[in-house]
Every structure is written in structure tokens, then in C-alpha cells.
Amino acid sequence: IVRLDGVPMTQDSSHRGMLFLLQEVTEIRRLEKMRSEFVANVSHELKTPVAAVKGFAETLLGGGVNDEKTARSFLQIIYDENERLNRLIGDILELSKIESKRVQLDCSPVYLSEFFDSVLETLSKVAEKKKISLNAVVPDELFMEGDEDKLRQIFMNLLSNAINYTHDGGNVKITVANGHKPDGTETVIFTVSDTGMGIPRKDLPRIFERFYRVDKARSRSSGGTGLGLSIVKHLVELHRGTITVESDLGIGSSFILELPLLQEHDK
Numbered sequence: 001i002v003r004l005d006g007v008p009m010t011q012d013s014s015h016r017g018m019l020f021l022l023q024e025v026t027e028i029r030r031l032e033k034m035r036s037e038f039v040a041n042v043s044h045e046l047k048t049p050v051a052a053v054k055g056f057a058e059t060l061l062g063g064g065v066n067d068e069k070t071a072r073s074f075l076q077i078i079y080d081e082n083e084r085l086n087r088l089i090g091d092i093l094e095l096s097k098i099e100s101k102r103v104q105l106d107c108s109p110v111y112l113s114e115f116f117d118s119v120l121e122t123l124s125k126v127a128e129k130k131k132i133s134l135n136a137v138v139p140d141e142l143f144m145e146g147d148e149d150k151l152r153q154i155f156m157n158l159l160s161n162a163i164n165y166t167h168d169g170g171n172v173k174i175t176v177a178n179g180h181k182p183d184g185t186e187t188v189i190f191t192v193s194d195t196g197m198g199i200p201r202k203d204l205p206r207i208f209e210r211f212y213r214v215d216k217a218r219s220r221s222s223g224g225t226g227l228g229l230s231i232v233k234h235l236v237e238l239h240r241g242t243i244t245v246e247s248d249l250g251i252g253s254s255f256i257l258e259l260p261l262l263q264e265h266d267k
């Protein structure tokens, strides 16, 4: 056996080379499998609303609906399915931009108390509709360095999920506190907790995967795309942070995020 540069290989190094090659091939196969699963999922997810829009529009066009109330309810379905399609396309594009590393952070100081006032304000109507109490506990004057739009996307996703998967009359809360890592790096710890339906233990490791849902019907009926948490995880990692989840079935869930107080260039 001769190496490409002409130097003879020992038995041992050739075995190591083979092992390395096998590992590479396995990794390429794994990525290829993930890619084709993703394409299959995307097509399935897109086809469902397209088929619904087509079916209901055909019925209306065919003149098969005489009373106005039924016609309106069909139009509402067409409108809602179209909205879902829009969200789905937006999330798919966002995810592919992040995954191909075409997204960069545009960081500035974010004052967290004002930031959460505005996030909660945006969600107040949805929470009120379900009579859910929505609160934030944020130390005054605390700020962190981050990309405000992306932080907004993270917390809008987590808080909307918390509202969505909590029964009427429940509580959703975000608490913010200072923290540090073992190496002394200063961090901010965010906990988004709810008194909702919770997540079964066996599903916990998978909920950040693309299109993974504990209850497909519930996610669909509430307009979910199944991509929110995987976008959140990527955006947290772009900020060099971590996200974990704890949940008790029927009692509630908490998503815990730890983000550095300052981004690298300022340290």
C-alpha cells in the first residue's frame, strides 16, 4: 500500500485511513438522509394547505354552495390555509438562510425591560382571548448585547407556544436574571414558563427537530408550522447561547435560555 505522496503505508495507518473514510461516508449518508427527509416533509407540509385551498375554491366556483353562511365559512378556510402557507414559506426560507450560515447578527445593547414590555404588548390580545395571564419579571436597567430582531423572534416563538399549548385561564411568565458560566463569563438567564399541557418525557429530546410535533392535529389547528423551535435553537446558538427544556405532563413547561451578556468583540 502506497500513500498518494508515494510513501509506503504501514498496515496500521492504512487501517486508520479506512476507518476515517468509512466514518466520512457514514456522515455523508446521514446528511443526505436528513436532506431528503426534509424535502419530503416540506412537500407534504406544503401540499396539505394547497389541496385544501383548491378543494374549497372548486366547490365555491362549481356553484355547489347556496347559502351565504357556508360560502363565507369556506372563504375563511381558504384565507386561513393561505396564511398558513405564507407562514410555512417564511419559516422554511428563514431556516434555510440560517442553516446555510447566510445570517449574521446585527448587535446593539438591548434594554430588556423595555424589550419585554413591547414583546408582551404584541402578544396581549392573543393571551386575553384565552384569559391567560402573561407577565414578565425583568430587573430594571438590565441590558445585554444582541440582535434585537432575532431576540424578538426567539421570544415571540417561545411565548406564542406557551400561550398556544396552555389551557384557557392559565399563566405564562418570563423571568430574566443575571448569571455566569463556570469560566466566569457573564450571562443572562431567561426562563419562559407556562402552566400548560406539558410535553411527554419521550418527546423532550426531539422537539427542537424540524417539523417534530407532539400532537400534529393540535399544532396544525393552531396554525403551527412545526419549525418554530428549530429556528429558536439556531438563533440562540448564533448568539453563542444554550436552550434547554423541562416539562411535566399536565403541569407545564419551562424553556431556559442562557445567553452571553456581551458578544465576543466586546470582551
Ligand code: ADP
Pocket (backbone or CB within 6 Å): 161, 162, 163, 165, 194, 196, 197, 198, 199, 207, 212, 213, 214, 215, 219, 220, 223, 224, 225, 226, 227, 228, 229, 230, 253
Ligand atoms: P409548532 O409550530 O407545532 O408549535 P414548534 O417547533 O414551535 O412547532 O414546537 C414543536 C412542538 O413542541 C409543538 O408542536 C408542541 O407539540 C411542542 N411544544 C412547544 N412548546 C410547547 C409548550 N410550551 N408546551 C407544550 N408543548 C410545546
